[in-house]
Amino acid sequence: MADEHSVAETQSRVNRIKICYQSLPSFDDNDEVPASNLVIAADNASGPAQLAIGKDKFWDLGQTLKVSWWDGPGQTGSDALKKRVKKFAKEWDALCNINLDFGNYGQDAEIRVAFQVGDGSWSFVGKDCLNPKVKKSEPTMNFGWLADSSSDEDVRSVVLHEFGHALGCIHEHQNPDVGIKWNEDLVIKEFSKPPNSWSVKKIRRNILDPVATSMNSVFDPDSIMLYAYDAELTLNGKGTHENKELSAMDISFIKKLYPPQARDDGFFDTDELVAKGGTPDMASGLALTGTEVVTFEPPFKAPPKIAIGLARIDMACKANKAVAATVDRISAQSAQVSVSTWDTSILYGGAATWVEAQASDSQWQFGEFNTQEQRDRNDTSSQTAQKTIYFEEAYAKPPTVVVVLKLIDLENHKDYRVQTYASDICEDRFTIHIDTWGDSILYAGAASWMAYPADLKTSLSASFVTKEGRAKTTERFEFSAGKFVKKPTVRTFLNMIDIKCGTDLRIKTWADQITQNGLDWHADTWKDTQLRQAGVSIVAWA
Incomplete structure (x- = not known):
């Protein structure tokens, strides 16, 4: 039974x-x-x-x-x-x-x-x-x-x-x-x-x-x-x-x-090291470099290409303003990201953000330009530097090009001014610029650039400038209708700073309230820093 x-x-x-x-x-x-x-x-x-x-x-x-x-x-x-x-x-x-x-x-x-x-x-x-x-x-x-x-x-x-x-x-x-x-x-x-x-x-x-x-x-x-x-x-x-x-x-x-283009959170802040029990010297400005190994999950099939830039700078006023965001030791599994200073500069903190793409992805092309490719650090006879960049593979139409700051080295006793931008964008090339103005002295500057097809449906970029004299900026940016069908990944970079000397250099940018329809972007300074203007670039993709 x-x-x-x-x-x-x-x-x-x-x-x-x-x-x-x-x-x-x-x-x-x-x-x-x-x-x-x-x-x-x-x-x-x-x-x-x-x-x-x-x-x-x-x-x-x-x-x-x-x-x-x-x-x-x-x-x-x-x-x-x-x-x-x-x-x-x-x-x-x-x-x-x-x-x-x-x-x-x-x-x-x-x-x-x-x-x-x-x-x-x-x-x-x-x-x-x-x-x-x-x-x-x-x-x-x-x-x-x-x-x-x-x-x-x-x-x-x-x-x-x-x-x-x-x-x-x-x-x-x-x-x-x-x-x-x-x-x-x-x-x-x-x-x-x-x-x-x-x-x-x-x-x-x-x-x-x-x-x-x-x-x-x-x-x-x-x-x-x-x-x-x-x-x-x-x-x-x-x-x-x-x-x-x-x-x-x-x-x-x-x-x-179906691996995402970004295999990590794309952001590193030196404050993370202090929060994790890292050297207390970072908070006092005695540490010259903050470094983190970023793991790609899932791994790439080959070492990816990466464009990195600065998203936050906090430096003492009593020395030159030298800071850089760098990425090296890139493998298919990981990369080493750093925010560093040198010489007598004092870095209280900084943040870097980056965009990565598969090495075989011909739609996204990355590169860098450093003013020291054209002149020595101590040659300050010109306030402008530019270079024609030729794409490894030409585009069918003029692409979208995003340019962001990755290194600055400014004279301490002059206002802190530097900007980077692109011009003359064609199918096979564009011109990249790194400039200062007024009485500012730029010893060196470096920028990362990213290019992608202007009609790429799943990507978008934009550049913003804060209103003059505003210490804190929050503005809503709405994407074009139907641009994204899901919440995109967003990276936010500095492309320009104009800050009065005599105070610490403090500036940061970020984005939040991100939906498939838009985002809030921010550019803030704090304490006694006198911000004239800041420029921000965003890159978004889904």
Whole structure:
């Protein structure tokens, strides 16, 4: 009787299965159905499974995928439900270098979302959406299980799962490395019955046969891409539990698959060293260098290119103002970032920020210019320096060029004035400038420059100047409508300072209140420092 009861329980659980289709663009043979995932019970023992991704399913890194609501017959999705679907789907693109752009794109959308009751929940896998066999008049994803009455937990788990498919993730129970020991006779017996009523060939395609083309992470029984299946369906009694959250491994793996351009927080402040118990001499200005090793997560495939600049300067008035932001020892895994001074200058503190890009990324080109390439430090006969920069690869149109300060060396007894900017921007070159003015003396200056296509949809830059005589500035900058479909990454740099001598040189810039629509930028001084003006550059990308 115990065995009969166990079989009855198994049959009951199997009869409650919901099928999520990994849709495949093959419609000539009805038996060539999509690979499917099983949802049985939530109280099964856990077993090994993992996030797996078909290598031929990947989208291009940084690609913006248009998502629209399918308007065909039988739609049941309310505006409120669509709002929830969008909200939870955006959790994926917040984690990786893919942009999900929801809009009224109709048949031009790569992902077309339907709400057809009775058709289950399913999605094409990654770039299968673009297969010629997939008609543009048809949906590429369906939420047949969701309704206004569905809980947020259920909506979120189903949406994350299906959009995981849309990004290229396959069902983990079909990963060839999982090695699930199916009880094939029982699986075939149960799935031959209603509500599935599948043929043996269909059962093998959906459940028993592994997907041969995949890349995968270490086994992860908590993956959102693994639904529960009953232990009785296996020979070793190991099933899996139901998962409704992105696991830590899901998050780590999708970042490796679609790695963000920035692999770290892009900011270093010498105050961090003091806060971490570093040398107290930094606070007193006796330490000449603040250095930190920055780890890239995930690592780059090769040492990246990096453009670095100054974001905060705090120096004593009683010596020349010499400070630099530098980056060296760059590898695929890490880089060393420093804010330093030299000679008799006294640095109380400073901050650097930077932008990084893959070495193979031809859209982003970086470089530097130092006035000492043209004249010695003690040659102060000219207040201006300029150089024509030729791009390693010419652009199709004049690109956007951002220039920021990375080193200044100013005479102490004259006002602290220096600026950097670009002019004469062409497809293959531009002119970079580092100037001072009035009675100021600039012994040396250096600037980093960044160039990218002016029509690059996922990037934006801007330059601002504070109002004269204002010690603290906070202003809102709104991005152009629809520029970003998610919150961008932002870096903020100094490109100009004009401060009266006789007081400490104190200036900092940063951005906050960042959304996909805009940000607040700041440029502040403090204590007795007399700021005439400051210039700020921002670079944003998503």
